[in-house]
Amino acid sequence: MKSVALIAAGLLAFQAAPAAAEMVMAQDPESLVKAMQAEGYAAKLGTDKLGDPMITSGASGTAFRIFFYNCKENKDCATVQFSSGYDFKEALPLEKINEWNSRNRFGRAYLDKENDPVLEMDVDLDDGGMSRELFIDNVEFWTIILGNFERHIGYRN
Incomplete structure (x- = not known):
């Protein structure tokens, strides 16, 4: 009976490991890049002016960036x-x-110092991050918001 329990515990541990590996965390910028690329998005990891991670991507012909915040020493x-x-x-x-x-x-949305429009959306990935699926849902949601905003400001028809 003990061997059945040990096998069951081993299977549960094996199943939990891939779920943890599928988490997207701001502490691991590459996890965002990999999740986006797996879904067909362009995603290039670089750094911003402060040396913090930054991802450059795009959707429907519009470039966007993903900035990382609340970093400790970049x-x-x-x-x-x-x-x-x-x-x-x-x-x-x-x-x-x-x-x-x-x-x-x-x-x-806001106007920058040149009175040009800027659109932003924050995502909290602290305390263990979020599942890859939920992160991609946020990316998809962002692309919808982006398109709606562009129509609103007359950037696209």
Whole structure:
């Protein structure tokens, strides 16, 4: 009877290991890159101006970045932020950004110092991260928000 219990315990341990390996964590930027690439997204790991990790990617012809925050000495980060900025010849009215923010719960927008629109979305990957599936769901959600925002600001039809 003990051998059956030992075999069952061994099988449970074996099944739990792949689940842990499938976690996406800001402490391991490569885990985000691998998850995105496995789903067909371009994802290139680099660093930002402060030396923190940064991923460059894109969707539907729009480039975006994933910045890492709450890092300790450019490692062991806790959160990420999806970000995309736009360069308009004419300044976008602040009312257009305020309208977006008042009607949309996800995807915070603002005007940068040149009055160009920026869209951001934060994702908390602290305390063990999240499953690969949930992270990819967030990436897909971000791409939907990105498209909706671009239509809202007149960047795409």
